[in-house]
Amino acid sequence: MKTKIINLAIAFLILGLTPLVLAEGNQLFFSINLDYDSGTISQQSVKLIESMGEIDKKSLVGDYKLKIYSFNEELLYESNFDFDLELFNSPPKEWFDDEGNQIYIPDETEAEPTLIERTTKVLFAPYSATAKELRIEKENKIELIIDVSEFALCNQNNICDNGESKELCSEDCSGANVSYKKVSFWQGIINWIKSLFS
């Protein structure tokens, strides 16, 4: 039991809380591309990518939140962000003289957009082997759920499923559900004789 608790603790530590740090000191990230269209957010793509070095660019600023949840609904990561919808155009040279006086003022008909309705956003979040989904929230309301279970190495169901190994999912593959048991010499003989008649 104690071994299992220790295994679980180690698995929790390795897979749950800490992002997967690579041997070279690089770190694996979810790279998420979002589309924004008049307030509606959709997922363009999600992939895994390595950073150079271990990085933490978590932000506390922004109306939107990116959250990562594990299979057992544990919050693994949280960061804020915003979509930038205001555009600033650079002025043409002809509008000014050499001293910065504005010598040409465009009229109302030469309208340029200042607020855009569609844009994109790239987000990065540290990879976790137990991550099940990413949630985009605004004012505590879920705007989008992105399934990242395809990237998971450990689905935390206490069964050592296909694709899970003791190496990366000791939480599920700690041996608790392994049937192997050494038998005594004589028990082996009895088992063998039994197998002849079964």
Next chain:
Amino acid sequence: MKKILVIFFLMMLVPSIVSATVNLDFRLDVEEKGFYPNEKVPLDVTVVNRDSTFTAGDAELTVYISDRFYTFDLGDLKPGETFEEKITLPEFPPATHTIKGEINYTGILDERFIKTTYGSFEVLFPPIERYPRNVYVSNYDLPEKIIGGKDYDVGITIINDGEVSANLLIEFGSLDEFFTEETTLNSGESTTVKMNVKFENSGVSLIEARVYTVINGEKYLLNYRGKKTYVQGERKAKLIFDKIEFVDEADNKINQEDIVKFRIFLKNEGETATNVMGELLSTIGEINILDKIVSYLTILKKDSVAPSEDIFEIETSDIEAGDYELNLKLTYADSEDREKEIKIPITISEGGDSCYKDTDCSEAETCKNNQCIKVECVDGYVKDRECIKYECVRDSQCSEFQACNSQIHKCVEKTGCIKIVDNGHSNDKADFLFIGAEFSNPEELKETISELLDLKGDTKYPGLFSVEPFKSNKDKFNIWMIKAPDYSVSDSTSCSNSCGKVVDFSQDSIYASQCPNADFTITIFKEANFRSCAGGGQWSSLSCQEPYSRGRLILHETGHSFGRLADEYVEPSKGSRPWGPNCADTLTDAQQMWGDLVGIGKVDFFKGCSYTDDNYRATKNSLMRSHYSATTYGPVNERAIKKIIEKYK
């Protein structure tokens, strides 16, 4: 009536017994003379039990003189018995000293009583010329609870406030167990004498720092400072290897190719050890420790224990039969926290485990010819006795744009970003990513970026890092680049076409998503013509700029995207959008925003900002107005950008 009288009698008797003390006559006598500080003080203690009935049991005498105290065990004082003893007190410094004596004893109902008495004696300054006075111990540092047998470093501070320099002998410890050091201290000086001390006698002791002057080989006590100190006796556990007990191991052997679980029994030949943790280590390449950490909790004196469920597991592979040793690193506590490593002898036997079917063997083994044989598995992992191959183990198994991640054995995207200016770790820096739209030659892109940055200030025209406040903070930025040869615009014919109309911003994502280190993106177009802009990122048409204004264009757009600054020109179609720290919609607001800078660098209140003439800006011209003619941001904008830069290291 008789009953009432008996009860009344008992009611009178019991309280009188309960409250009765033993009638003791207790005296402390010191010879009536003046002592000198090099003399010990003899004290006569006399205790007479004048009670005819009751014994003063377990009598204990404590003598207090200032903060010194001395305890003596008198034993039982029977009725009529007299206790007389000459006690020798140590030296005292010159002064009149009051002695307080307390006898603590047990009365007839096991209650404790204290009998107190007083005495006094006088210690004189010796008739010695230039005898040091006003030398005293001001402080020493020793915990109130220490462990016997353990070394402690003590600093004892001595001050000589007298007029005579003194040769000093410093003693530190109890009267029985002390350490000495000599020093000389001139008038008006102080010194801290360092001593390494170790006490063996356990129990509550009076630990003192005593300072003597030594004159003609005779030592005279000048001063002392002491406090009760608890010396905890050193308890030493002695953990040794006892035996190994195999778990579920049919042949009770470790074979040449084997996975074996076992318990290691530890025997304690010393005092109780607590918090015992064992970590099994192997220096032998062919022996791999699978489960290495075990908690033994507490191991009592003389016990031999191993945890019942917490079990070590090792795996042998291609090892010669013979005797070997593993190391068990132990951490535990007895009277202090300790660490030790003990050798665990093991014997490797020839062959593998005996078995009759696969399930007799470990998960990673199959049963062949009654031997457990390890499942061969290269580039994969064994599960249910089958080798399951990893998705990848080398980059060539992934697509052109992917690499094989060696930790999760999956193909992940390759970063296409190249760091061209490295000022440190990304966590501390502002990481700018230049996306080179329409660039296919990385060298050309790098050269172009270098010009736009004017990193060393050696290009002909101003660039990002040759203009304040970026210039003096360039070490707070890392610069990355990625080429984007296929990034195109929908109409590249005119420099008047707004970027918002012709650039598909989603193309940025394709490239930015390859650079987790980046904080800000700057997309530069080599050939496409359009009116440059900024928002969450910035999109700049280099071909619509003269060479001299390209770097300034980046400065202008970075003022928006990084500095959160507004445009300082007029363009009525956009409507009034006073925004940021550099545009105010009223004079009052402007005064509040940059009034403190008026007069510095021509800062004032100018009309025309954020698209209308109604709003105010701070300088006549700036990079946020006409980057064609201005070469600086101006003090107000510089201050705002600097505030953002300060977040980085």
